Amino acid sequence: MIRPGPTLAPLAACAALLVAWEIGARLAGIDGLPPASHALAQIPAILGDPESLLHIGASLRRMVVGFALGVAAAVPIGLTMGRSRHVAAFFNPLLMVIYPVPKAALMPVIMLWLGVGDASKTLVIFLGVTLPVIYHSYQGSRAVEQKMLWSAAAMGMTAPARLVRIVLPAALPEILAGCRVGLVLALITMVTSEMIARQTGLGNILFNSLDMAQYDTVYAMIVIIGALGFVLDAAFEWLRGRLVAWAEPSHPIMVGTT
């Protein structure tokens, strides 16, 4: 079946945005807002430059490491919180305090401990990722049906085994929803951390160009970061769809209705 609507709509949205930008920039005529065509023209140059590719690579490396460590730490905490009132009572106030703090705002403090290198930036990304993943894992773990756990207990599974073999898969759709939020936050904290501690990375190129009034490059970088976010999210959604296909709603098959 050919359904042009859903495929064309996002392309139309992108095109409309670019046209509005182009026209707006030409009408406004401000230095700080170059037309879309000028900014987009910079993209091949940036992506063709080995040095900027190294920067992008460094950013992605920190992001992946921070994200992976964040998920690895957050999922066990969230799942245990969901199954134990005591663990939840212990972590909940801590999370409440940490949640509203913008993680990038901690960057200057963290730099005092760990310097301006990879360690500080990865830690900030880690902090940005952990909270949403903990929160979603906690909700997912709490919602696991009691009777499902009892069924497993009757098979002779101990509580720790149930946490890994029942709670984890049962909560996976919710955990992955948290990871998706975490992934976007990882990208945001990655760029912000590089704004504060400039040395390498996507954010470094962006903010250095801003300082040097190379606005075409600034906007080109913004487009690149946006595209990167889009690609990462799409890749993640693809993976998520494969992992939790069993949870997606579908019509029950009514052949032989018993």
Place this chain on the structure above:
Amino acid sequence: MIAIASVTKTFDSGKGRRHLALADISLDIAAGEFVSILGPSGCGKSTLLYIVGGFIPPSTGAVLVKGERVNGPSPDRGPVFQEFALFPWKTVLGNVMYGLERRGVGRQQAQARARELIAMVHLAGYENFYPKELSGGMKQRVAIARTLAYGPSILLMDEPFGSLDAHTRTRLQNDLLDIWERDRKTVLFVTHSVEEAVFLSDRVVMMTRAPGRLKEVIAIDLPRPRSRATLLLDRRFQDYVVGIERLMDEPAQEQHR
């Protein structure tokens, strides 16, 4: 086989208030007996079943199974819940195999056994379906097969057909009796349907409104194997149903037993 000895259960309903769910229940169930627990909703009949399963502890009293005190769940007491409680990330085959694999049965053997059971509950051909793709009746068939798979000698059934439509319900009742006739496991079956209780059981245990007490235990003396078509026409079946319904409608007087 099962000895329920002076079991009471009190729930903490918050703010220091306590709610008495079960008051002094004593009951003995013989090996191979099919016993239904019948009562109005909220009378604690499911709670009693969960206590026998070892899923929740009694407040006082004890449950002995084969002479040993119940301290927690065991593969010897297999539950089947109204909510099915299947593992949604596993296929039908995966669900039925699960308990076998946990008990250390090899993959090949577990698969072969699971396929037999799936055929026995009339779901051959659905091995690779996920629970979300099945109707309620089919899900409950999978749940029954999953529990039978690890070979419990006692089945604890918590209103297993309560959420199914009338037609599906009678088909599953018939099939359950067929399965039960093969090896006559001990069954404790919670229901609020009088007809279902009389049709299936050797004895029907009636409970009062909350706090749940035993009101009456009625032996159902009807020939086995039973078939719904003959029983519905049988005067004795009708008498049991009408008699029990009358008893249920009686105001909750101080019945003692």
